[in-house]
Amino acid sequence: MTKTLIHGAQVLVENDQFADVSLLIDQDRIAEILPKGACVADAKPLNASDRLIIPGLVNGHTHSHGALARGGVPDDAILESFLSGSAWLNLGRSHDDLVLCAQLSAVELIRKGCTACFDLFIELPRPTVEGTHAVAHAYHETGMRAVVAPMIADQTIYQALPGLLDAFDGPLKDAVAALSLPDWESTIEVCTDALRHWPASNDRVRPGIGPTIPLHCSDSFLQACARLSEEIGLPLQTHLAETRMQQIMAQRKFGTSLAEHLSNLGVLSPRFSGAHGVWLSDPEMALLAEAQAGISHNPMSNLRIGSGIAPVRRMADAGVTLGIGTDASNTSDGQNMFEAMRLAATLSRAQTIDSADWVRTREAFDMATVGSAQLLGFEKLGQIAKDWIADLVFLDASYCHYTPQRNALDQIVFAETGAAVREVMIAGQMVFAGDRILTLDEPALRTRALAAADRITHANADARVMNAAAAEVVKGFCLRNCAAH
Ligand SMILES: [Zn+2]
Structure with missing residues (x-):
């Protein structure tokens, strides 16, 4: 029996309204949204009373190697x-370490309601086929949806930074x-x-590419990444x-802003995403929008x-x-x-008193689901709707955050x-339940x-001693340069 009928829960339908409906899951998809009490003869029932069901959150930017650097x-x-x-x-890491990091990251993501991520992982001195494939396998076996991009x-x-060595x-x-670092061609x-x-399988874990920071990449290298x-x-x-x-540094090195530099090199496209964008100017935002990036x-x-x-x-x-x-x-x-997601909503309130410019809860939720899914390049991912991917998070409706429950979406985003x-379901399969990740042995991990x-x-x-000494010089260089501008 490949179908499951989830019943008894309040379900966030199309990221808009919670409704008392049942979900028919067929393989990895939401086959139907049915009225409360509906029966489906060939589906296994799953009682989700006292649950709020939302789509799995999608992480638009992470690095699994950070898991061993806490x-x-x-x-x-x-x-x-x-x-x-x-x-x-990040030095001296084996392929087993890369796998370990992907597993550690996936476990925390799943436990905290995230079902897909864009992972820019690093392997030094440069990526290998075996290392990259090991990370892909690790996500696949954990059940996590991911884009795996060598950084x-x-x-x-x-x-990279003009004047730093001086x-x-x-x-x-x-x-x-x-x-x-190795030459870019190799x-x-x-x-x-x-x-x-x-x-x-491309359905679950897909390849991506992650030129780390434009300043750290030669023009030919960035263009080769864009071609690939x-x-x-x-x-x-x-x-x-x-x-x-x-x-x-971009102005000093390229004579342009960063987004303009990437635009000039032909790197911007609908497949392009930037992480952070804290210091983008309005013309740069226009360039990104024009490229559907x-x-x-x-x-x-x-x-x-x-x-910032x-x-x-x-x-x-x-x-x-x-x-x-x-x-x-x-x-x-x-x-x-x-x-x-909560910070995305609340920080906007520190930027202006005009609530028309705040990031509202629905907008933050959309960004953390369908928005990030677009960056990952997955279609029909990030909301609960017919024919969409069955990546679901089950929240305990009796938990203190929801007692009393007046506006479930606001309470989810803010609290x-x-x-x-x-419980967490990815591609129609439970990967977390009973306070346990079902796809791997957490104590052994x-x-x-x-x-x-x-x-x-x-x-x-x-290396740690040398790095610490270098970091002090780098910080002084940055503070002097920022103060002078
Ligand atoms: Zn990053």
Whole structure:
């Protein structure tokens, strides 16, 4: 019997209204939305009394490698000092570590009501076919829906930011100047092989490509990524105007803003999304909208490392497709899409007293579901409607957040933390129930994670000291440059 009839719940239909209806699930789809009490002879009944059912949240931007880097980012780090100071956390990782990270990320995402993510994972010194495919397999086996995109660059931060190397002297300057990344041609060659010969079902886990930050990528490299995106139909994501420093450096390096630079190179397209977009100008938003490109708004990470508050209303008014993401568990300390959605709604209220410009609860919910799904390139994902994908989250309607319940959608966006998540279904299959992930052994995962973290910490002790010293110089350079503009 492949059909399931979910009954007894309040269901958020088409991200609009809660209704007392039943859901007929056939394989991975919502086959029908039926009136309360309807019977379907060949379907297995699933009693969901005391549940609020919403579509699974979709994470528009994360990095699974951050799962093994928790607590490794100093609390006074800015983005650039994080990139230089925390590099040691990603060194010496095996393919098993990549798998472990994807599993750890997937577990937290699922437990907190997220059913799909856009993962820019890193493998150093560059991606391999085996490593990329191992990450894809890990998501597939966990049951998670994902875009798996190798995060790649051909310049270190010391090569990427004009004038940065001059801020160093002595042996530390020699050490950071000696760092390098593989040439872009060989990186693209590996990515082409890995992404063309995809090991997982495209229904669940898809390939993507992630040139990390435009400043860290040569023009030819970015154009090669865009060509690959077009040829294979891959979503392409980069960190776009995440910090003020990036925009200052773009003017110095390219003589243009970041989005204009990407537009000139032909990188913008409907498959393109930028993460963050905190420092985008109005003309840049117009370029993104014209290309039907999107932005993943990652408010927790923007706050944690002091990047700023993204101009969400202006981006929406300009016509930019908007999703919501958590960013990695290093820079936002977790994978909580409810938290990201709540911040998207509430931070807009700190930007203006005019409520017409606030991000309303329905809008935040749409961004965290159908909006992010567009960035991932999945169709019919992110709402509960006939023929849409059956990725569902079951919330406990008797939990304190909903006692009393007056406006369920407002209460979910403003109050839910993931604490009321009781079951999670992905592609019509339960992956979480009874406070347990059903697709893997969580205690064993924790044991492996602690051992891997211990090994990484000890093996990279020297790099850690060097990174910390470099991060101080990088931070000083950034503060001086931002103060001068
Ligand atoms: Zn990121």
